[in-house]
Amino acid sequence: MRRPHLLLLVFALLPSSARAHDIPNARVDRSIQIHLRPGRLTADYEVSLSELTLTRDLRDLIGALPDGDRRDWLERYGQETALLNAKGLLISVDGRPLPLQARGFDLKTEEHPQYTFHFAVAIPPRGRLKVQDTNFVSSEGTSRLALRGEEGVVLRGDLLPADVQLISVQPLWLMSDLEERRSKQAELDYHTATHVAPTKAEPTPIVPSDRVRKPVVSVKPERTAPSRGSDRLSRLLDRSSGFSLLGLTLIAFGLGAAHAIQPGHGKTLVAATVVAERGSWLRGTLLALVTTATHTGSVLLVALGLWLTRSSRYELIHSTLTMIAGFVIAAIGFWRLGRHLGGYGEHDEDPVPLTSSSGGHRNIVGLGVVGGLVPCWDAVALILLAEAVGQLRIGVVLLVAFGLGMAAVLIAVGWMAARCRQFFTRFDRDARVEHWVGVAGSLVLCVMGVYLLGSP
Structure with missing residues (x-):
């Protein structure tokens, strides 16, 4: 027995x-939410990556990392890449390039760092808009793109979902050529249906990386033991x-x-x-x-x-x-x-x-x-x-x-x-x-x- x-x-x-x-991955996942309002385009550009990938990229950008705690160099990564991501997200109206202006970023650190960069640019009342994401071209990460017209702005043409959360996350190898293209670029016409006086916004000059808005970090400041997660x-x-x-x-x-x-x-x-x-x-x-x-x-x-x-x-x-x-x-x-x-x-x-x-x-x-x-x-x-x-x-x-x-x-x-x-x-x-x-x-x-x- x-x-x-x-x-x-x-x-x-x-x-x-x-x-x-x-196994850590070297991919970078992106989610892009575009908002069109009268006279103004804003973009919430979300980037999710592993801490190991983040560290390697930051070392390539600035050399030695800042002498501080973990949050210091997580914040430094956002400061260094905000303008780079704004430059790589191409916006044009009627063929005229419109450079995005970096307004700041938010940072969450749960299982891995997740940044949401905030970009903005002034646009004419109507025209043909083209959006193309050229960041992280060598990454095998996922990408999602959504575009929404608000406050009387009407969209016509290659319509995308209005909310990025409505788009399922798929790896590139499961996407068709059309799906992959639509995850990174879109081209459509827009106009304002009713006359809405655009709100006068404060000027948003492109600022040096060390002056980009300080992120809001979701890590609690209390002294706690390291939590679970890959990091x-x-x-x-x-x-x-x-x-x-x-x-x-x-x-x-x-x-x-x-x-x-x-x-x-x-x-x-x-x-x-x-x-x-x-x-x-x-x-x-x-x-x-x-x-x-x-x-x-x-x-x-x-x-x-x-x-x-x-x-x-x-x-x-x-x-x-x-x-x-x-x-x-x-x-x-x-x-x-x-x-x-x-x-x-x-x-x-x-x-x-x-x-x-x-x-x-x-x-x-x-x-x-x-x-x-x-x-x-x-x-x-x-x-x-x-x-x-x-x-x-x-x-x-x-x-x-x-x-x-x-x-x-x-x-x-x-x-x-x-x-x-x-x-x-x-x-x-x-x-x-x-x-x-x-x-x-x-x-x-x-x-x-x-x-x-x-x-x-």
Whole structure:
């Protein structure tokens, strides 16, 4: 009766279908809401991007980031790009270009930064209007464009939805050529149906980037711990959080433990290896430490590579490392499965013990290296952001604490797997349960490796 229960226990640890690591994207999503009023056009230009992409773009614009907390350089990005986005959103009436004037921006920072830039320009009472967004042409992000006539302005021609919220968000590869064009440009006639005296507005000269209206940030000013979200690690770099270095280190340790509890992240590898190797909790501890050390080193190497090459091909890096790890894990799993089914290692008189000292430790180290090969992209972003704001030493300290939190969870998993194995094999006089436990653990390694090979 013990054999089915043990198999269920081991296979319950199989990796879930969810990604173990959220991959950052280099895309920029835009939503453009145009308002036409008598004598005036205004545009609300919304930009949504990852913090890692934001940091890389800001470094290209100004070099070193400002010496301040996280909100300082989030605000600086809006100041630097407001005029650039206004220049890239082309407005013309009857073929005459009308340069937009930047009026300011609002900033929200929930799961990722989201800017809403406010532009305006004076327009004649009637004419043929053309709108074209030429910003972020190399980005694979989504784009939406809506145009609304208000206060007596009538539109005719290539009509778009009046409200950008009515437009569904679609990736570019799902759009037809017409849909893609309409997401970035429009051309139509307009006129004012009834005479409405335009409200005299204050002059809106183009201002230097450091004088663009200060954004309204949605982050509460109180001193709170970093909240959930893809950027939670980077929020540890915010000096306004009010935590000491020790406090930030403890928070990073807790985030590492919470990160390891999520699907994937080495728990299956540790448990399956302890079961398949007839390992003790000490071997599980060794595997956990090697996995964590490799994971930390992988984060540093990937961050260094991205910094040196200025590459944004995160998906390719992730897929390549995942396939390498999957191939090695599957190869070791099938090799061990063959030895178990071939009868090696079931008795003391076997010529090549399955858990010989040298071979066993080589397997442990090898599995630990490939198990930690795929980096946590939150941690990669932490290192890149820390370097950008001049806090690299603090970033490395937080990364090490993050890794130790992961190691604590993996060590606990290895200890529990070893205890379960001892419990189920305690009264196994003829070594049958021992045999099938090894087979089950090897099968888990096989399935895990094949899954990783197919997941990219």
